[in-house]
Amino acid sequence: xxxxxxxxxxxxxxxxxxxxxxxxxxxxxxxxxxxxxxxxxxxxxxxxxxxxxxxxxxxxxxxxxxxxxxxxxxxxxxxxxxxxxxxxxxxxxxxxxxxxxxxxxxxxxxxxxxxxxxxxxxxxxxxxxxxxxxxxxxxxxxxxxxxxxxxxxxxxxxxxxxxxxxxxxxxxxxxxxxxxxxxxxxxxxxxxxxxxxxxxxxxxxxxxxxxxxxxxxxxxxxxxxxxxxxxxxxxxxxxxxxxxxxxxxxxxxxxxxxxxxxxxxxxxxxxxxxxxxxxxxxxxxxxxxxxxxxxxxxxxxxxxxxxxxxxxxxxxxxxxxxxxxxxxxxxxxxxxxxxxxxxxxxxxxxxxxxxxxxxxxxxxxxxxxxxxxxxxxxxxxxxxxxxxxxxxxxxxxxxxxxxxxxxxxxxxxxxxxxxxxxxxxxxxxxxxxxxxxxxxxxxxxxxxxxxxxxxxxxxxxxxxxxxxxxxxxxxxxxxxxxxxxxxxxxxxxxxxxxxxxxxxxxxxxxxxxxxxxxxxxxxxxxxxxxxxxxxxxxxxxxxxxxxxxxxxxxxxxxxxxxxxxxxxxxxxxxxxxxxxxxxxxxxxxxxxxxxxxxxxxxxxxxxxxxxxxxxxxxxxxxxxxxxxxxxxxxxxxxxxxxxxxxxxxxxxxxxxxxxxxxxxxxxxxxxxxxxxxxxxxxxxxxxxxxxxxxxxxxxxxxxxxxxxxxxxxxxxxxxxxxxxxxxxxxxxxxxxxxxxxxxxxxxxxxxxxxxxxxxxxxxxxxxxxxxxxxxxxxxxxxxxxxxxxxxxxxxxxxxxxxxxxxxxxxxxxxxxxxxxxxxxxxxxxxxxxxxxxxxxxxxxxxxxxxxxxxxxx
Ligand SMILES: *[C@@H]1O[C@H](CO)[C@@H](O)[C@H](O)[C@H]1NC(C)=O
Ligand SMILES: *[C@@H]1O[C@H](CO)[C@@H](O)[C@H](O)[C@H]1NC(C)=O
Ligand SMILES: *[C@@H]1O[C@H](CO)[C@@H](O)[C@H](O)[C@H]1NC(C)=O
Numbered sequence: 001x002x003x004x005x006x007x008x009x010x011x012x013x014x015x016x017x018x019x020x021x022x023x024x025x026x027x028x029x030x031x032x033x034x035x036x037x038x039x040x041x042x043x044x045x046x047x048x049x050x051x052x053x054x055x056x057x058x059x060x061x062x063x064x065x066x067x068x069x070x071x072x073x074x075x076x077x078x079x080x081x082x083x084x085x086x087x088x089x090x091x092x093x094x095x096x097x098x099x100x101x102x103x104x105x106x107x108x109x110x111x112x113x114x115x116x117x118x119x120x121x122x123x124x125x126x127x128x129x130x131x132x133x134x135x136x137x138x139x140x141x142x143x144x145x146x147x148x149x150x151x152x153x154x155x156x157x158x159x160x161x162x163x164x165x166x167x168x169x170x171x172x173x174x175x176x177x178x179x180x181x182x183x184x185x186x187x188x189x190x191x192x193x194x195x196x197x198x199x200x201x202x203x204x205x206x207x208x209x210x211x212x213x214x215x216x217x218x219x220x221x222x223x224x225x226x227x228x229x230x231x232x233x234x235x236x237x238x239x240x241x242x243x244x245x246x247x248x249x250x251x252x253x254x255x256x257x258x259x260x261x262x263x264x265x266x267x268x269x270x271x272x273x274x275x276x277x278x279x280x281x282x283x284x285x286x287x288x289x290x291x292x293x294x295x296x297x298x299x300x301x302x303x304x305x306x307x308x309x310x311x312x313x314x315x316x317x318x319x320x321x322x323x324x325x326x327x328x329x330x331x332x333x334x335x336x337x338x339x340x341x342x343x344x345x346x347x348x349x350x351x352x353x354x355x356x357x358x359x360x361x362x363x364x365x366x367x368x369x370x371x372x373x374x375x376x377x378x379x380x381x382x383x384x385x386x387x388x389x390x391x392x393x394x395x396x397x398x399x400x401x402x403x404x405x406x407x408x409x410x411x412x413x414x415x416x417x418x419x420x421x422x423x424x425x426x427x428x429x430x431x432x433x434x435x436x437x438x439x440x441x442x443x444x445x446x447x448x449x450x451x452x453x454x455x456x457x458x459x460x461x462x463x464x465x466x467x468x469x470x471x472x473x474x475x476x477x478x479x480x481x482x483x484x485x486x487x488x489x490x491x492x493x494x495x496x497x498x499x500x501x502x503x504x505x506x507x508x509x510x511x512x513x514x515x516x517x518x519x520x521x522x523x524x525x526x527x528x529x530x531x532x533x534x535x536x537x538x539x540x541x542x543x544x545x546x547x548x549x550x551x552x553x554x555x556x557x558x559x560x561x562x563x564x565x566x567x568x569x570x571x572x573x574x575x576x577x578x579x580x581x582x583x584x585x586x587x588x589x590x591x592x593x594x595x596x597x598x599x600x601x602x603x604x605x606x607x608x609x610x611x612x613x614x615x616x617x618x619x620x621x622x623x624x625x626x627x628x629x630x631x632x633x634x635x636x637x638x639x640x641x642x643x644x645x646x647x648x649x650x651x652x653x654x655x656x657x658x659x660x661x662x663x664x665x666x667x668x669x670x671x672x673x674x675x676x677x678x679x680x681x682x683x684x685x686x687x688x689x690x691x692x693x694x695x696x697x698x699x700x701x702x703x704x705x706x707x708x709x710x711x712x713x714x715x716x717x718x719x720x721x722x723x724x725x726x727x728x729x730x731x732x733x734x735x736x737x738x739x740x741x742x743x744x745x746x747x748x749x750x751x752x753x754x755x756x757x758x759x760x761x762x763x764x765x766x767x768x769x770x771x772x773x774x775x776x777x778x779x780x781x782x783x784x785x786x787x788x789x790x791x792x793x794x795x796x797x798x799x800x801x802x803x804x805x806x807x808x809x810x811x812x813x814x815x816x817x818x819x820x821x822x823x824x825x826x827x828x829x830x831x832x833x834x835x836x837x838x839x840x841x842x843x844x845x846x847x848x849x850x851x852x853x854x855x856x857x
Contacts, residue, residue, distance in 0.1 A: 023332040025323070026222070031147070031213040033831075036093040036129045038083075039102050043125055045081045047193065049155045049169060052077060056157065059166045059175065060444035062225075063451075076164035078193075083127045084159035086189040090129050097762070097831075102126055102208040104372025104799075106810035108632055115630045118204030118620035119808075120372075122153075125195050126208055132160075132179075132188040132215070139185050144220050144251050147177045147190075150404055151211030153373065155195040161188055169437055170445050171196075171205060172366075172400040174452050176216075176225045178251070197432035202423065203365055204619030206373020211403050220252035223321055223333035224291055226451040230319050231493045233297075235305065235341040235353065242339065243297040244279055246321050250286035257285045259324045260294045266304060267316040267336065276300050276317070306338025306457040307352045307414065308393045310659075314338065314414030314457070338411065338457025344495050344515060344538040346531075349608035350460070352416070359416065359540055359609025360656045361394030362387060362638065365618035366402060369633075369641040370799035370811040370826060372619070375403040378765045382754065384409055386639055387615050390649050391656025396542065396611040399423035399466040401449045410458035418497070418517075418542065418611060419453050420463035421446055425479045427469035443486060450490035462487050463542070465498040467519055477508035484512060499542040501589075505533035517542030523591050523599040527607050541600070541610035546590030548623065548635035551646040551803050552781055552820025553578040554667040558680045560715060562594040566624060577625045577806045579635055581666065582682060583648045587623050593651050594711055601708035612652070617641040622805050631805040640803030642824040643767065647684065654686040654710035663687060663728040663736035668781035670743045671719045679719035683712040687728030687735045695722040701729075744774035746783050749841050751850030760856035762831030765798070768852055770823040770841050779821045788815045788842045789825040794856060795837030798826045829856035 049056075055076050057069035082088045103110070103122040110121035138145055147158065147165075154171030157164065160182040168175040182188075196207050227247035234241040244262050260282050263275035277298040286292045304315035316338055323331040343351035350357055368379040380403070387395070394416040397406070401421060410417050425442070428435030437445075446464070453459055464483040470476050484496045495514035501521060503509045510516055516530045516539040523544065530539055548566055557570045558580070566572045566585040579585050584592045590613070591599075600607060617637030625631045633641045638648045650664030663685040671679060681699065683690045690712040691701035699714045717724075721742040728735045750771040758764040772783040791797050799811040802819035809816060816823045827839055833856045842849040 023334060024329040025219060025331040026333065027217040029215050031130070031215050032098040034130060035096050035098060035100070036090040037096045037100065037102065037126065037208075038090075038093045039124050039126045041124045045078070045083070045125070045193070047078055047081070047157070049195065052157050052164070052167065055164050056167045056169065057440060059168060059177070060441060063444035063447040065443070078157070078159055078164050079162045083129060083193075084162050084189070084191040086161065086187070088129070093129070098209045098213055099211050099374040099376070100208045101206045101210045101372035101374040103206060104370070104374065105812050108808040108810065112198040114199070115622055115626035115632075116202055116620050119632055120204060120619070122205060122207040123196050123198045125193065128192040128194075128209055130190045132190050134183050134185055134188055136185050138217060139183055142220060142252075143180065144218055144222065145179045145183055146216040146225075147179050148174070148214040148216055149176070149209070149211070150174050150213070150375070152192065152194055152209045153196060153206050154200070157193045159191045170434065170441060173445055173448060174211075174401070174404060175448065199430045200432040202429055202433070203621045204367055204373070206367060208374075210373040211375045212405070219330045221248070221250045221256050221258055221286065221323060222331040223247065223323065224249035228319065228321060228333060228335040228455065230335050230337040230455050232339045232341070233493070235303065235339055238302065240300045240303040240339045241297050242277065242300055242319075243295070244319055244321070246294045247291050248284060248286050248294060248323065249291045250288060253288050255285055255287045257283055257325070258330060259283050260321065261324070262319050262321045264298065264300060265318045265320065267318050300339065303339040305353050306340040307355070308357055308416055309414045311355060311357070312353065312414070314412060316411060316457070335455050336408075336411065337455050340457055342460055342494065346534075346536050346538050347606050349538065349540070349605060352460070356605070357393065357416070359394045359611070360392050361396055361416070361418070361609065361611035362392050362615030363396040363398040363543055363611050363613050364615045365398060366400065367619045369616070369619070369643065370801040375405065376763065376765065377405055378763070380406050381409055382643065382767065383616060384413055384415065386643060386645070388413060390638065390645075390653050392615065392652075394418065394609070394611065395615070396420060396463070398543075398614070401453070404452065407453060407456040407458055411456050415458050416460045417456070417458045418461050418463050419459045420466060421449055422465045425465060425468050425476065425483070429469065442483070446483060446486050447490055450487055454491045459494065461494055461515060462491070462496045463499060463517065464496055467499055467501045471500055471503040471509050472507050474508060477512050480509055480512045484514070495538070497542060501543070505529050510534065513537070515540065519543035520546065520590050522607065523596050527599070527603045531603075531606060538608055539606065540608040541596070543613045544590070544596045544610040545593055546587055546613045546636055547583055547592050547648060548579050548585050548587050549581045549583055549646055549648065550578040550635060550805060551581060551640045551644055552668065553581055555580040557678065558582050558715060559584050562598070562711070563592040577631050581647045582680070583646070583651060593648060594709065597655055597708035597710065598706070612638065615639060616643070617803065617805065632808060633805045635805055641805070642801040642803035642822070644803050644822050644824070650684040651710055654684050655708075658686050660686070661728070661736040663690065663726050663738045665692070665724065665726040665738040665740055669722075669724050669740040670781050672721070674719040675721070677719055678715070679717055680713060680715040681717045681724055681726070682714075683726045683728070683738070684710055685712065685728045685736065686710060687730050689729040691727050691729070692717070693725045695720060741778050743778040743780040744776065746772045746780045746785055746843070746845070746847055747775040748773050748848040749787060749843050749850035750777065751839070751841050751852045753839070753852045753854055756853070757855045757857060758829060760794070760829040760833040762828060764828060766827045766854040768825040768827055768839050768841070770818065770825065770850065772818050772821050772843065772847070781821045783821055784817050784819065785843050785845065785847060786815050786817050787823050790814065790840050790842070791827060791837060792840070793837040794830045794833030794835050795827050795839075795854065796830060798828050800825050827854060
């Protein structure tokens, strides 16, 4: 019987989706569909976090080691509020599916919301309601019924049938509530209240139940929440030790004995149903209301190791833990993990499985551009694929715990993750940010975060903070010591860092940390000072560059050096709020990629690498135009908010994918007003030499000018209409070429889609790219024609964008101005749909329409 079960799940496991593996004894279902929602800008219920807090705090008790928070004796608040009652008529409320971000539909210009937060209406109180059906079995007294929340922004409080069950204030936390006590047979009313203050973030936080919600039904004797810890303390090609800690929880009324066993399977192995290792069965007795650890280890021979491509492969394993009694399976719990070792070398950087891996990382915020903070698997996968195509092998989850699913994707794709907890500790950065919660919640939030994420092989280090306030202070050093020791106690297998932009080697903070993570200051020369002071700590650039630009906009004269302020002549157009895509501008701190590369080379091999600020543009923080009348989204991204690469993408690709024959030339070549004017031609390439021709006339062949230099420049070229060609050479042979041609008038729309077939699950997405082209098919680079999307068939337009940080048209709009020749439409199928979805895009004026067909199945 086991063999049969595992054959089924191995087939599923090949698709590497742990969520769909059969787990006898345990039912975990999505609670995402069919909610009712209403947002209030004035408090409709007179509740507040302070009035609810005594009932929420005990939720933290599972994650704190000191004095527990008492359960209040007073009756819980909110029972009289209409929204928590079954009788309340919510017909007029909005029907929504989760994940849901109530602010992303706009409009921009929300009162009280700063440019830093993206000018979208995140503030206010949101109520969500849903009917939950419970069977007689669910309430028979043998089951525990849990609500698992991957993330709700923020200050969540949950009522079931009018009873306050609990909640969790921090919007980036994942948490569990036990609904069992208040559940009854038939229909139950679940109501969730969220509240977001203004000034609660430095960037766009999103608003609402913006991550997945799950209902878990298990026996009262079960594997506890995040109740396994799998580590691989000894790893070689020949064999690996896999250590498995299982925490068994008995929420029943009497002590019970249970048999605990764990089998290890290779994911996607294809060799059949055989476990590669089995941990011997242990019988353990667990008292009523108690938890017990069952710890053991096993040797896996010839392990297939987890490691980052291209030099390694991210092989995965599955630990299947079974609780049973006689022949009856009580609970099945799966833990996906990887077998790999990490070495943090002060002299040689990061080693995975004893092989040096240079960290080529980007920092990323959690929003998905036009989709906002609402978690979407495909949107996240697309981002990671774009980063991978660029050659990135690492991510920093700046500055908060990511959606759990992002780490699943990172495990599968072999990304190295610097998993970050906090943007502030006891001293805040905005009036209503996490510093308000820090005193009472930081231990619980941090322990919960580590327990949730510690089995992911992709996580290679923890960050306890980002650029916290007062890095010079003794208080901050004490806080760092406490936080780091919390992490060590939950996970002794990984090192801890905190991203420091202001600490110097003589401050107490860096001395407390395992890894020296420097934001920007490494490039100014401080890598050496820290290395000298801390010769036994690994160092990396936890945040680098902060280059700013807007895709496809170029200004003149071009700076002759390799880095310049955005405000310098030729770097930007302040009136239009665009920054030159020659990619040389910094915001007042930071550097161009070129300057970072040179610094990284200078400190090899001991600087482990860098995490660039940022992989993608994100909502909010539109530096330098965050004030009144400013922009909506950032300029930092290597890729714009719509997912279109800026020129910088190829600069990173040149360095990060040295094996790829690639030549990228800029700017575009349509400058009717610049005939005869100096219009520098730059080429990004990993080639040894590059030659450029304008209308067939060579502008010279240039050699790579030094270590870490991937920019070739012809700064004296005078513009004339026609064509510019760049050819790269390696070992004397051609190694890639690029051509830019002068475009004529906009005449047509070239429409394409990233995937022709999508799931008809109402969640999967097709990204439709629209290029404004002339009658020969050349992209017209400076058009801003408005295009109009329409969808026929069983699909729906979700949002549109163009990557322009100044565009204040709300994201759901079907009409969108093109920016630097491009626009994007995001389309999904109707839930349960099959068939052809036709997306038609029409332009204004005399432009021919374009069309693309996506099949839902
Ligand atoms: C339970 O709720 C569902 C959906 O809201 C409704 O169709 C059904 O009639 C309800 N059942 C009872 C017994 O109230
Ligand atoms: C089992 O592992 C847990 C978690 O690491 C630890 O707290 C406990 O002391 C261990 N128990 C034994 C008997 O080793
Ligand atoms: C579109 O481009 C034209 C020509 O460059 C410019 O005058 C106009 O202001 C632009 N419109 C918008 C909405 O940006």
